[in-house]
Amino acid sequence: MSLDAATIRRIARLARLGVGEAEIERLQTELGHIIGWVEQLGELDLDGVEPIAGVGHAALRLRADEVTDGDRVEAVLSNAPGRAGPFYAVPKVVE
Amino acid sequence: MSYVIEGSTGPWELVIGLEVHAQVVSRAKLFSGASATFGGEPNSHVSLVDAAFPGMLPVINAECVAQAVRTGLGLDARINLVSRFDRKNYFYADLPPGYQISQFTHPIVGSGKVDIELADGTRREIGVTRLHLEQDAGKSVHDQDPTRSFIDLNRAGVALMEIVSEPDMRSPEEAGAYVRKLRMIMRYLGTCDGNMEEGSLRADVNVSVRKAGEPFRTRCEIKNVNSIRFVMQAIEVEARRQVEIWESGGVVDQETRLFDPHRGETRSMRSKEDAHDYRYFPDPDLLPLVLEQGWVDSLRSALPELPDAKRARFVAEYGIPDYDSSVLVAEQATAEFYETVARGRDGRLASNWVVGELFAALNRTGKTISTSPVTAEALGGLLDLIKDGTINGRIAKDVFEVMVETGEAADAIVERKGLRQVVDTGAIDSAIESVLAANADKLAEYRSGKEKLFVFFVGQTMKAMKGKGNPALINERLAHLLKAD
Amino acid sequence: MSDMVELTGQSLAAALDGLEKGRFSSVELTRAHLDAVEALNPTLNAYITVTAEQALTQAAEADAVRARGEAGLLCGAPVAIKDLFCTEGVRTTAASRILSNFVPPYESTVTAQMKRDGAVSLGKTNLDEFAMGSSNMTSAFGAVQNPWRRRGDDSPLVPGGSSGGSASAVAARIALAATGTDTGGSIRQPASFCGIAGIKPTYGRCSRWGTVAFASSLDQAGPLARTVEDCAILLRSMAGFDPKDSTSVDVAVPDFRAAVGRSVKGMRIGIPAEYRAPGMPEEIERWWQQGIAWLRDAGCEIVDVSLPHTRYGLATYYIVAPAECSSNLARYDGVRFGERVEADSLDALYERSRAAGFGDEVKRRILIGTYVLSSGYYDAYYLKAQKVRSLILRDFTEAFGRVDALLTPTAPSAAFGLGEKMSDPVTMYLNDIFTVPASMAGVPGMSVPVGLDSAGLPLGLQLIGRPFDEETLFALGSALEKAAGFDHLPALRAGAVA
Incomplete structure (x- = not known):
């Protein structure tokens, strides 16, 4: 199985992963192979089976409504590759 | 008479549905311990969870859950004892993790309703499809630098309730009345302050037009409209735009649009359309949210009296006209003020004074009911002096003016100025x-x-x-x- | 005692005992390990970052704390930390270029607890990038070598993955023990490949807070060490309820060490018929049978069981894990931390930063995950995988109605050569065929070294237990360990190579 080039471009775009034209063909084969392989699940009859998202042993715990964090601008920005004063900076976003 | 747009091919009916985003009143954010308070220095109300640092995890705020349930109860809605959080995946500068935690398939609140009333007294019931909890995004600042946008995450992760209506509204006025009523209910409940200037209440407006009796035509979504007036204007201009397209033989594209109040037009937001695939899936960092029926019941029994009930009660209990009652209950603080004045006194007299003299004085002095220079107790004291014949109605107005100016008690003013009525x-x-x-x-x-x-x-x-x-x-x-x- | 080989060659338990008896100091012990790291790490590449200075400071503090009689559980023990645990002020890379200069302003819960207990951190160990891999070949900081060699063959072998650096370091005696994380086998498989013990505890036993996420519904931290008892000691420090992790489970942490050596008489051990892979070496089957015999000799009752959906575990895993990772890794966008490639537009910045920052395997998984969640494919892949996961969980639940634990091989092969199995991703994925099902079910699994294959490479057996019943695994693991008497040494180890 191989995925078509348009699909590779579409998912790469969704994932914001720059993919060069040269890589597309390789990804078509590689991803196609993986997808083809996981399709073995199609052999199973899954009618009436309840899907599970995880094995969580309980329900969500609720925390108290208290301000316990914040006022740590330096920590928040300490690793920022682009910074302008107290802000993160990115190329201009045009709406 | 129903609202229509007269086109060249005849009248067009409007179909309107609203998605209202209401900021939850809480101290801390939905999934982090940072402050949810509006404002603050840039990036100061931010935890490493909000900034989506590696390995940071969400833990849900109990009060935000309670607020959503209270709101659901206030909308007469079904409370879902089991709900779930999903991730809505998309990249944006003000969305640090690359996904918004929201509730897609299993919202905390199911269907409910809002009763609205129009200027001519017509009442209508607008269906609420659902209410769910989700995170707000941060803020991009575009005007500080010619080539860069700046990101402030203070709002990122603040709890929002998204309240989705049925496509039940048929005119801008109905939409305006719906938002106003929703806001009133949430203010009564204390679940959202409804402050549209600070963005605590925003609406996405879905509009389509059709000929009478037709099924729905394609709708457009106008994003992020931040005042009731703009909601009404946006609906009108968007509906006219669609009518023109249909009548000129065109086809309305389903798309996301933005309302520009300066130009009085809507325009396409093609950027949002690009790659419109949110890949929702259950957030594996969170387990299902399971509520106890007993807890929901305890919230229900602690709910305050809501505006419609209060309005009816004022009419019945204090014998005031329905219109006056509707004015008095519009703001919870006004209703409380009124009731403090009216309790044990002449309800009509109290209503006349609050709606008449007090409102005029507040207007004149630029104050609100909660900062009123005359307290409810003080106004009550004045009415007592009228009732027991100490002063007459005319003198009472003069005394009231002095009360507004000095904050003195009515009886003190009467004594000081010797205004006691002569009965000798x-x-x-x-x-x-x-x-x-x-x-x-x-x-x-x-x-x-x-x-x-x-x-x-x-x-x-x-x-x-x-x-x-x-x-x-x-x-x-x-x-x-x-x-x- | 000052001989490096003796200091580094002892178990964690013995080292803690020696510290307590004053036979050596933590500074001496730590220095011996740092010397060994210096000698071996250039070859093994087990550590990405060595924090020698910090380690010696911590060691001196630990000696002082012990002198005051306030020694914690791990006081003065030099250990290694997988570079997936965020460590405050110490670069944390997840073996990815995109985090190559990331210095967390916070400490993961697991490592914070180890610090609390007095552990000395030698440094951050190498791994597959973002823990995605079974060979440690996908690290942006280079491959890790397994300290073992095939008999008569000096070509380097992989340590397994993703906790390959931790496994290699522990096996080579350049750490007394190490932390790992296991999403589909990332503790157990490298433990097996490197001839050491490792346990992935029950999902929810160790906090995930502050550990770089790969697949949130599967990720679980655990120890790698040279003995079952050492794993028990380290796990007790790592485990515990954490209110900052919504999936952390509020149960008491038992004294796992007390379960080591406990009688296994009368325990019922299930042997699942499905844990045989096509092309699996006969030796693995033979050691499995040997393990069964040992447990029977120790008084266990051996029961044949069936976990019919085992064979679908891997395919399920390779939908669920990439789906979660595609979302978890969206935060690495070059805006708030991590490497950035500048561009004129925000989207271009994202695309270039992520293209340059992630390696091929991570990109593949992000793309697969994006695909299986995308509109029109969700039901066919992700939803289906969730249903199969439900069946896999049911298999285990039913089996544990009949038996106390399961015994299986850990991996379908011994360590393979550096660069082997790289031609096709699926071939590499098959490494996890025996470890993935327990991950999907969230149940604990332990790998114990039991013997060598004909080439002289170690092989491990896996014990799988009920949720939150790690104690049974420690009891059975120590029984296997005792019966196997595994005392083989890797070719590369502290003091053995200069």
């Missing part, structure tokens, strides 16, 4: 007699049949008594003395 018939009689003596010509005219002059003598007597005479007694004594003469 001897004093009244002597005032009348001097008025009659000074106006012998008028008295003669009266005697010759010009009975209208009676009012003149009353006025002159009141004037002579510096307004402090008891009007009923003056009338009574004047009639007696004129007859006796």
Whole structure:
């Protein structure tokens, strides 16, 4: 199985992963192979089976409504590759 | 009469549905311990969870859950005892993790309703499809630098309730009434402050048009409209745009649009359309949210009286007109103020004073009901003086003006200024007699049949008594003395 | 005692005992390990970052604390930390270029607890990038070598993955023990490949807070060490309820060490028929049978069981894990931390930063995950995988109605050569065929070294237990360990190569 080039471009775009034209063909084969392989699940009859998202042993715990964090601008920005004063900076976003 | 847009091919009906994003009143954010308070220095109300640092995990805020449930109860809605959080995946500068935690397939609140009332008194029920909890995004600042946008995450992760209506509205007015009513209910509940300037209430507006009896046509979504007036304007211009397209033989594209209030038009947001695939899936960092029925019941029993119930009760309990009642309940603080004044007193008199003198004074002084220079207790004290005959209604207005200016209590003002009403018939009689003596010509005219002059003598007597005479007694004594003469 | 080989060659338990008895100081012990790291790490590449100075400071503090009689559980023990645990002020890379200069302003819960207990951190160990891999070949900081060699063959072998650096370091005696994380076998498989013990505890036993996420519904931290007892000691420090992790489970942490050596008489051990892979070496089957015999000799009752959906575990895993990772890794966008490639537009910045920052395997998984969640494919892949996961969980639940634990091989092969199995991703994925099902079910699994294959490479057996019943695994693991008497040494180890 191989995925078509348009699909590779579409998912790469969704994932914001720059993919060069040269890589597309390789990804078509590689991803196609993986997808083809996981399709073995199609052999199973899954009618009436309840899907599970995880094995969580309980329900969500609720925390108290208290301000316990914040006022740590330096920590928040300490690793920022682009910074302008107290802000993160990115190329201009045009709406 | 129903609202239509007259096109060249005849009338068009509007179909409107709203997605209202209401910021939850809470101290901390939905999934982090950072402050949810509006404002603050940039990036100061931010935890490493909000900034999506590696390995940071969400833990849900109990109060935000309670607020959503209260709101659901206020909308007469079904509360889902089991709900779930999903991730809505998309990249944006103000969305640090690359996904918004929201509730897609299993919202915390199911279907409910909002009753609205229009200017002509028509009442309608607007269906609420669902209410779910989700995170707000941060803020991009575009005007500080020519080539860069700046990101402030103070709002990122603040809890929002998204309240989705059925496509039940048919006019801009209905949409405006719906948002206003929703806001009123949430303010009563204390679940959202409804402050549209600070963005605590925003609406995405879905609009389509159709000919009477048709199924729905393609709709457009106008994103992020931040005032009720703009909601109404946006609907109108968008509906006109769609009518023009249909009538010129075109086809309306389903798309996301933005309302520009300066130009009075909507325009396409193609950037949002690009790659519109959110890949929702259950957030594996969170387990299902399971509520106890008993807890929901305890929230229900602690709910405050909601506006519609209060309005009906005021009419029944205090005997005031429905219109006055609707004005009084529009703001919870006003209703409370009124009720403090009215309790144990004449409800109509109280309503007249609150809606009349008090509102006028607040308007004039630029104050609100909660910063009113005259407290409810003080106004009640004034009404008590009227009721027990200490002062008359005219003097009461003067006393009230002094109260507004000085904040003094009514009885103190009355004492200090000697405004106590004169009920001594001897004093009244002597005032009348001097008025009659000074106006012998008028008295003669009266005697010759010009009975209208009676009012003149009353006025002159009141004037002579510096307004402090008891009007009923003056009338009574004047009639007696004129007859006796 | 100052001989490096003796200091580094002892177990964690023995080292803690020696510290307590004053036979050596933590500074001496730590220095011996740092010397060994210096000698071996250039070859093994087990550590990405060595924090020698910090380690010696911590060691001196630990000696002082012990002198005051306030020694915690791990006081003065030099250990290694997988570079997936965020460490405050110490670069944390997840073996990815995109985090190559990331210095967390916070400490993961697991490592904070170890610090609390007095552990000395030698440094951050190498791994597959973002823990995605079974060979440690996908690290942006280079491959890790397994300290073992095939008999008569000096070509380097992989340590397994993703906790390959931790496994290699522990096996080579350049750490007394190490932390790992296991999403589909990332503790157990490298433990097996490197001839050491490792346990992935029950999902929810160790906090995930502060550990770089790969697949949130599967990720679980655990120890790698040279003995079952050492794993028990380290796990007790790592485990515990954490209110900052919504999936952390509020149960008491038992004294796992007390379960080591406990009698296994009368325990029922299930042998699942499905844990045989096509092309699996006969030796693995033979050691499995040997393991069964040992447990029977120790008084266990051996029961044949069936976990019919085992064979679908891997395919399920390779939908669920990439789906979660595609979302978890969206935060690495070059805006708030991590490497950035400048561009004129925000989207271009994202695309270039992520293209340059992630390696091929991570990109593949992000793309697969994006695909299986995308509109029109969700039901066919992700939803289906969730249903199969439900069946896999049911298999285990039913089996544990009949038996106390399961015994299986850990991996379908011994360590393979550096660069082997790289031609096709699926071939590499098959490494996890025996470890993935327990991950999907969230149940604990332990690998114990039991013997060598004909080439002289170690092989491990896996014990799988009920949720939150790690104690049974420690009891059975120590029984296997005792019966196997595994005392083989890797070719590369502290003091053995200069």
